[in-house]
Amino acid sequence: MTVIEARGLRKAFGATLALDGVNLRVEEGRILGLIGPNGAGKTTALNAILGLTPYQGELRVLGRDPWAERDELMRDVCFIADVAVLPRWMRVSQALEYVAGVHPRFDRVKAEAFLAKTDIRHASRITELSKGMVTQLHLALVMAIDAKLLVLDEPTLGLDILYRKQFYDSLLNDYFDRSRTIVVTTHQVEDLQNVLTDLMFINRGRIVLDCSMEEFESRYLEVMVNPEQVAAARTLKPIHERPVLGRSILLFDRADRKQLATLGDVRTPNISDLFVAVMGNQTAQGAAR
């Protein structure tokens, strides 16, 4: 089943195009990372998917038009739009009660079980919790909702590595299954390497890379080369090159692994390295235009 399908999605704010003809398709049971620099259109794309903003072009989420059918859509879609949007005056117990009251798919027992693993007390007000705990609480609320699509926009911004790791571990182990779909944007790309099933780069309102993680691993290779072999390596047309401690790391798209192995150690690049390479090339192209 296709969960999200967009064709020619456009959104302009005045003269700036936040989305410039985005095409994307997300199937059920995937975890998609939508990665892009600031102002690339990530949040606008997510807002369109969540029916928070009107748009031009074609967009279906779970078979619905998100802007026109937002109220119905919200029963099957859940989102964390940002860290720290939980109302600060609320008590933890009130948050549980309220969501249980308005959401037909909320399982309070599940949320309580998740909270029991944290230091969060029911009587606390949200303003008394640390940033990490607020995120844990929000995650507990969201994971207890039996939604088909979960959208996370910078869910771990400002959290330390322990909370971030725990966040994604919970998501993968306690929540995700093949009938659910997750879309996540973040700047902390390195956290996502082993989480995602699909990867998308967005820049200036356009999708500039769209591949599954299996494809990513077979397609992109990185080789660390000694200075004397750099010239030879360059003939294989790397898409990016960066110096590291007197040697060079070259990134290749669809190169022959055996051929690369003669130059040095071959490995799968980090998402962040590929991101820098792709965005760097984009900027260079933009400048050349």
Place this chain on the structure above:
Amino acid sequence: MNTQSNTMPESFDSQGIAPMSATRPMYWSVRRELWENRSIYIAPLAVAVVVLFGFLIATIGRAMSMHDPARRAAVLTEPNTFAELLIMGVAFVVGLLYSLDALHGERRDRSILFWKSLPVSDLTTVLSKASIPLVVLPLFSFALTVATQWIMLLLSTAVMLGSGLSVAPLWTHMPLFQMWLALLYHLFAVHVLWYAPIYGWLLLVSGWARRATFLWAALPWLAIGIVEKLAFNTSHFAAWVGYRVSGSPAGGSFTADNVSMDPLMHLTPGRFLTNPGLWIGLAFFAACIAAAVRLRRYQGPI
């Protein structure tokens, strides 16, 4: 029987969820408002406590100095109207302040992103917020006034009995039932129907303005009044605004001298319901609410 029990869960499954009453999101939205804005009930309660305290100290002391039982009873009933006016006045102010912040606060603290992530429509949200000044506050002020007046009456009775006097003049003096009926009428006619456009306007401004909601709410009216004064040297508009806030064709004034008479006598529901100002105001209220619902769809955090 068997087929029925088999098909029922299936039909639930195909829908995916157990059916949920349509009023549930509304109920929880109103509860949420009361959690967040505790002044809605704390402020009128505090006033009632102060009134009772004042009554206990001043009125009873004054009444004890009267020797004529009828005069003593009259003194003891005076604060009834006072309590009524004070509680309603505070509820009115609380309603104004609440409405002015209702759709602004959630955008300011970004919590709108959380509310919007739940299956509660913009219509339900805006209506739940409008129901605070238009349903919750009037009902609460009524209950609180009735309770306060009861306590005052019991205290007075205790005082009269304690000084060995008959409580008859006290109880015959006070047409409690009529007073409460008149109060209920007044609350519904004036605080709900007549004031609805004021609350509607404030809710709309709170959903629209990015900052300085009070200025945006007040300035247009002030500007019209000033322009009229400068251009025509008249003040019809100011008079019209004053009429909306302080007067109404609903009848039933709450002055001390008519307490002893039947309060229901002064009510003019016929004149009120045929007043075009009432219906224009209600239409304006509906337009404000519709606009606020529509605005909330487009609005994000500020």
